[in-house]
Amino acid sequence: MTDRTRIFLLLTPALLLLGGLFLAGLGLGLLRSFRYMPALGLTEPDLSAYAAVLASPGFLASLGLSLWIAGVSTVIAAGLAVLSAVLLRQTFPGRAVILFLFQLNLTVPHLVGAIGILYLFSQSGSFARLAFAAGLIGAPADFPVLTQDPWAIGIILQYVWKEVPFIGLILLANLQAISPGHEAAARSLGASRWQAFRHVLLPMLMPGLVAASALVFAFAFGAYEIPLILGAHAPEALPVLAYRSFTDVDLANRPEAYAMAMIIALIGAGLLAVYARLALPSRGRDAR
Secondary structure: OOHHHHHHHHHHHHHHHHHHHHHHHHHHHHHHHOOOEHHHOEOOOOOHHHHHHHHOOOHHHHHHHHHHHHHHHHHHHHHHHHHHHHHHHOOOOOHHHHHHHHOHHHHOOHHHHHHHHHHHHOOOOHHHHHHHHOOOOOOHHHOOOOOOOOOOHHHHHHHHHHHHHHHHHHHHHHHHOOOOHHHHHHHHOOOOHHHHHHHHHHHHHHHHHHHHHHHHHHHHHHOOHHHHHHOOOOOOOHHHHHHHHHOOOOHHHHHHHHHHHHHHHHHHHHHHHHHHHHHHHHHHHHHO
16 A cells, blocks of 8 residues: 555545535535525525626626735735745844744734724724824824725735735745755856746746635635725625625525625636646646
8 A cells, every 4th residue: 555545545534524514515505596495485496596696786896806805915915925935045143033923923813913904004093093193194084095995905905914924934835845056056057146036946936826826815705704894885895795695684685695605616616727727737847
């Protein structure tokens, strides 16, 4: 028995349990999105919930906002994470302390971070009051709108603050497995520091960067609690719309909530398919 087979057999019970729960929940949600809810007298599946969601006036705006939040957060977090990982790869005095501070906020829940953003960056928050006390603005209400704003700046700030160390630590682990000799060879052949990074180091980091970025995008696209706290009232992110429909006292709206959840899941699955298409060919080339 090979090591791979042994590991697979050891993981099989956990995979069956987690996979069974996931597939059962997904299947139940799919049935209810087709308006199959016998408890409510709905026993003939149809696509009317999807039609109602897609035809609703605010759906496209909410979908666009969710894609904006997830896309911008992922791009900024990935860029800062690459820079942070490259810098932390170096040896310098105090590196251990800086590395500890860099990963410290991984222990902070997203909700706590969102409340912190609200208290710091809102027009009644600490920064607005400090700017008013310093005479930079005439009143706290003159502070730039960074929370509950149409551009979702507060939400993006929260995701970037939280996800930079997540991506950065993955890249740092990859960097520690890459020999500095690759860059040294490029430099010895006349490449600049930027060219060695762009053409040698970055391609070697891409599989880990793409995988971590895909996870961050999927999370930012599907999470509802941060947009619920920091987002504007209109338009609302798509997960917030699904949450409001699900918690509505009118149970007739429940199939639409499931339909929106299935749309979010479908987009997440599409993201994973794109990641597999981007990552697997590069791994195959590396193996060859």
